[in-house]
Amino acid sequence: MTQAPVAAELWADRRLRTVELRARQPFAREVLDFYGALLGVQEQAYEEARSARPRSGELVAYVAEMVVPAVVNVSIAAGPQQLRAAMAGQIETMDARDLVDAWVKSEEQPAVDRYLARASAGPVLEALGPEAAASCVGPRDQRHCESCGGSPQLSYFALAGEDLAAGGRFLLCGRCHASWGYARMTCPGCGEDSSSRLPIFSEEGTASGERGSVVRGLLGKLGDDRIPEHMPLFGHIRIEACDTCHQYLLNVDLAADPAAVPIVDELAALPLDLYARERGYSKITPNLMGF
Ligand SMILES: [Zn+2]
Numbered sequence: 365m366t367q368a369p370v371a372a373e374l375w376a377d378r379r380l381r382t383v384e385l386r387a388r389q390p391f392a393r394e395v396l397d398f399y400g401a402l403l404g405v406q407e408q409a410y411e412e413a414r415s416a417r418p419r420s421g422e423l424v425a426y427v428a429e430m431v432v433p434a435v436v437n438v439s440i441a442a443g444p445q446q447l448r449a450a451m452a453g454q455i456e457t458m459d460a461r462d463l464v465d466a467w468v469k470s471e472e473q474p475a476v477d478r479y480l481a482r483a484s485a486g487p488v489l490e491a492l493g494p495e496a497a498a499s500c501v502g503p504r505d506q507r508h509c510e511s512c513g514g515s516p517q518l519s520y521f522a523l524a525g526e527d528l529a530a531g532g533r534f535l536l537c538g539r540c541h542a543s544w545g546y547a548r549m550t551c552p553g554c555g556e557d558s559s560s561r562l563p564i565f566s567e568e569g570t571a572s573g574e575r576g577s578v579v580r581g582l583l584g585k586l587g588d589d590r591i592p593e594h595m596p597l598f599g600h601i602r603i604e605a606c607d608t609c610h611q612y613l614l615n616v617d618l619a620a621d622p623a624a625v626p627i628v629d630e631l632a633a634l635p636l637d638l639y640a641r642e643r644g645y646s647k648i649t650p651n652l653m654g655f
């Protein structure tokens with residue numbers, strides 16, 4: 365597992381990157397504005413959980429009582445219209461414990477419940493570390509988080525100098541944000557490792573030995589003339605898809621952009637998600653914003 369940055373840096377890095385990408389990628393402003401507002405609530409939840417240190421058996425009740433109300437409030441204040449409308453319809457009958465309990469048990473749940481539970485439990489699990497994550501339900505294998513059993517929401521290539529045991533590739537858990545090493549050119553969804561079945565879509569082309577396609581026309585699709593047409597928007601992010609299970613993840617290459625913060629950059633790469641979807645791939649785990 366990679367060394368987690370110290371707490372203050374972790375949140376400052378996310379905040380700063382959200383502001384940077386907001387300026388650079390106008391099409392992602394709505395998502396990033398909301399994420400920026402949510403980050404404030406999550407950082408506070410993280411700090412409070414670090415001092416309160418609820419025991420594993422109290423995790424669900426703690427998250428439901430201490431974090432869900434603030435996440436509901438910020439989502440109503442700053443969330444996209446669709447989310448606000450969905451929440452307004454069920455806020456009266458919502459049982460915060462039930463929805464957090466279903467999330468840590470990896471049970472099926474409605475999208476709004478899953479979003480609330482995930483946004484609320486995430487920073488608490490990050491603050492408490494592996495002991496709390498161990499109480500979550502899910503398979504512990506190569507394709508799932510070794511801490512909590514969650515599924516990966518993104519993939520990244522680490523900077524040289526970090527743990528290179530798995531060729532420098534890591535998957536990041538959609539539930540507790542822990543990372544684990546995973547072989548390159550292997551599908552995180554089904555384990556397929558035949559490169560002829562693992563197409564990569566990127567704006568910049570791919571290394572030799574990989575089955576790559578160059579993505580063109582992303583900007584035309586966005587209808588946004590504020591970005592010069594010749595500039596690759598996502599030189600450091602690519603779609604890694606699989607023709608066996610028809611799933612994909614976005615991969616963030618930190619060597620190509622050392623200032624990237626994978627969890628933030630992935631959120632802002634909406635055009636790549638649309639591109640993958642148009643080709644019939646679905647993401648192994650959508651990000652917090654549902655893409
Ligand atoms: Zn996890």
Ligand SMILES: [Zn+2]
Pocket residue numbers: 551552553554555556606607608609610611
């Ligand atoms: Zn696959």
